[in-house]
Amino acid sequence: MSETILLIADFLFASVRMAAPLTFAGIGESVSETSGILNIGVEGMMLAGAFSCFLVSSLTSSLLLGILAGMLAGLLFGLLHAFITITARQNQTISGLAINFLVLGLTSFFFLVLYGQAATLPHVRTLAAIPIPLLSRIPVIGTAFFSHDILTYMLYIAVIVSTVFLRKTEYGVRLTAIGENPRAADTTGINVVRSRYIASMFNGLMCGLAGTYMMVVLFGFYIENITAGRGYIALAAVTLGRRNPAAIFFVSLLIGLTEGLQFTLQSLGVPVPSQVFSMMPYVVAVLVLLFSIGRSYDPSALGIPYDRNERH
């Protein structure tokens, strides 16, 4: 009996860690989409963050610098996306795809150049676990949620702060207005362009942080294309969670759970193919999209470049 409980606790623990990159990226994306900018380039920005973190922390042996570098890399690509979509008013989808290609190419390129000849892959120190006193003693929940490293605790804070930001502050109200009816926001004196730039850069930063997390918490080493489509799952999570950070965290946990469930079932010898589990988040996202017909939940101006001088 206690063995099952231990299993469940470990299970949940792993799920939280799986969910973290999705949630970090999801928070960034939900802020960006609320402001009206769709970013398909989440995958690329996560990868950029992962690689930069790996590179800097193995060169400087400082995890902190690595984390900062990862966030910076993400932010820079967020800035690029902002420039292409806001100032140059080009198609947001194409821009996102271009960034994915660019980052995939650059990271693979430099990784091979710098470490292709290396006998062993350099490792990055992973963050130590810091169990929270008292809370981590709670059976099951304590192990699952309160025995993590500092970055995971940052995740909890990020979820809370961003939910409050979007729902309870005037900033959130303004951002919603910009994504819903930028012209109306403009006439009240809100700087639409500046806000969108900031939202996009924040998105990049969070995606970079997601990639960083994968480095310093999940893996501890880097291989080519380590994100392997997690960015796209994050997009699904944002859709499923309707751009609400708390819901996104919950959805990401579920996704993490199904991954964990898959391993557990396989180790128990149950012959459910892993592809079924891998498909799950996407199938559910499609169903949710189909159910949202007639009731559009997307910000009305999502994907549409804003031109103040356009005749309306």
Next chain:
Amino acid sequence: MHISMRNIHKSFFGAPVLVGVDFSIDSGEVHSLLGENGAGKTTLMNILYGLYEKEEGEIAMDGKPVEIHNPADALSIGIGMVHQHFQLVDTLTVSENITLGLREQGYPFPDRKRIDQRIRTLSQQFGLDVHPEKKIRGLSVGERQRVEIMKLLYRSAGILIFDEPTAVLTPPEILSFFDVLKELRKAGKGIVIITHKISEVQMISDRVTVLRDGRRVLQCRLEETDEAALSNAMIGRTLTRPRRQKRTFDPSVPRLELREATVCRRKLNVLDHFDLSMAPGEIVGIAGVDGNGQQELAEAVVGIRKVTSGSVLFDGEDITRNSIIDRMQSGMGYIPADRHHDAILLSMNLKQNLLLKKHLDRQYLKHGFINGRKTDSATKQLIRAFDVKTPSENIRIRYLSGGNQQKFVLARELDSDLRLLVAFQPTRGLDIGATDFIQKQLLALAEKGVSILLISTDLQEIISLSDRISVLYMGKNMGIVDNDENLSIDVLGAMMGGRRHEDLDA
């Protein structure tokens, strides 16, 4: 507070839009700004609100000159404007919309309770029924308008400008709106209403100013004038009635018949039980100020818009359920008001734009393939016959002048099978040459037996071309009169201002 505008001049692209106009507004009064489309009323108020820059003239507040370069400046001295198209964010609440852009106490954590309380107080004070917690999405048009008004009151505006405020309101909502205006006036606010509706002017105004062609033609207190004088001032007497033979028509089967045609949008009948009957070869002109349902009428006839109730008959056959392509293939043609959006493919050339109309025409297709030669020769022929000034048929239509584009659009509709042409603002924005040409073409078509439904805000055009004239006001047919020597401009003007024909003295 006394705001005065003196000697205001403004032109757009060289054409004068306001010529030496004076206007003033005081606290505690309702001042209506009356005029037809293009008279300059909205432009004048946009200048006061800082959306446009005046070229000449002064604006003063309580005797002291003020500079207004943008809406923020206007609001800072207490002038606010409620536009025709509301600027609201659907997914936010009333309260959030009202304070959007403001930094209330506690920013960025505004004290919603205090804000909501202030809104409720203002709401009580002015009889403006608004609920701060509701989301805009579910609100009616009347409620949305009240939110827009509340936005201004919250910012302590002393002068409120309304641009065609009743255009989108149902009759009961209009009465509520006037009650609100009375409260605002009692509280000492100055109110300007831009309108073309004489009946409403008479219901609420203290003073009236009439603009025509950019000039002020009348300004007085309401009791000093009457309906006839107002409609006269609005329209003027400079319309020429061309001498034309009164034509006779076959009364048997009407070419086009509308029975109680109604288009309902957001619980408002934008087209309201419209009745009309047109004989073959007849030109019926629909007069009226823009925004009274013209678009819906044109689109209901052609099939772009489905009627909510009522029926459309073509040569006696009920076509209410018919698709656009069916109607076109039965002999209907359409010249839309907005050709860039509704008629032509800007980035394609003339041949392709002709093909757009003929995409199912056997003559232009050979087993599904485009007959290049036919398209080519037909386009060349069209260009010649209609004197469309273009270097070639291969040039993109966006490079043609407006007049030539419109000539092409008309030419494209011409077909041996054409039986009814709906012409919606066919000469708006065109030079004299193109206007003249197109009007002559329309007359020629009618002579050949093509019925023409001419919908235009240009009253001179209506009078020059129509056999009969109907007036569209708030979606309703105000009446239909013969265009003969007994035609009274005053009667037309009154109908355009909201009076039914049968209510007027013969």
Next chain:
Amino acid sequence: MKTWMHKLVHFVWPVVAVFAVTVLLLLLIGVDLAQAFRGFFYGLFGNTFQIGEIFVKSTPLLLAGLGCSIGFHCGFINLGAEGQLYIGALASSVVAIFLGDLPPAILIPLMFAAGFIAGGIWAFIPGIMKAKYGLSEVIMSIMFNYIAIQLIALSIRTWIKDPDYPFPMSSLFAENACLPLLIPHTRLHIGFFMALVFAALVYLFLWKTARGFQIRACGCNPRASFCVGVNVNRNIILSSLLSGGFAGIAGFVEVAGVQHRLIDGLSSNYGYLAIMVALLGNNHPAGVVVTAVLLGALDIGGLAMQRQAGVPTSLTTVILGIIIVVFLLRNHYSTRMKEA
């Protein structure tokens, strides 16, 4: 005076930018430039096999690119080409494996048809959602891509798995399910020739038929097309079906012409690359052909550069990313120039 200078700069700066970044990266990694470029060109023209490789690589890009261009003409961004390619490959493989006894003259067209139809169906749902309900096809298409990839992964491990090998892949196709070679001693199969034929057919369709014209009109101004009586929804759905169908054919040629079986990783992002091919080729079949071949050449040259000078193949992905960013920025500045 000023305008022709502007035009010149307008054309030249993108090329310079891309070239400069390439050289920069090469220098950064300390590669002998001469050797790298020599390797690149040898990789392209060195021998018949290499030249054949260019066209082998180009074929799926060309086919899927044609499909994406049809979609673009109707205002439909086919982000689902990757998934449609895989589903088309799956359908063709199923026909090849279970009907492998049929003579090639019947079998190959059947496989082709299966690929086309399957790809079309996979594009149908996002297409009809956009046409009827105005639902954005972007997120949905990406989801469908991943579902398709997982379906293939599942299939080659279960019901169409090769019974003779422990690896996840389908059975090897019989000889009569494989596309014959165009040039012996290369991998160049008739698929490339077929793709060229299709490019010509797409041109005829879009520019010479009434239906093709309707599709282009709907992409140009859907409102005006609607007001003139064109059935816009039908055209959007048709363009999505065709777009998916072509991506499906791309899957077909890859399994029938190159791999001769269904495997994981059948496509190295061909579906996403196809979008770029269509864009850079200006959505015109001729442009798509040229761009697909150039991209194929870039890929093969990159492989050779790696063998000869140790330059990572990912350089070509970087170059591609930069080309697209430059393309996007150039769009913006050329619009600005026109308005000025």
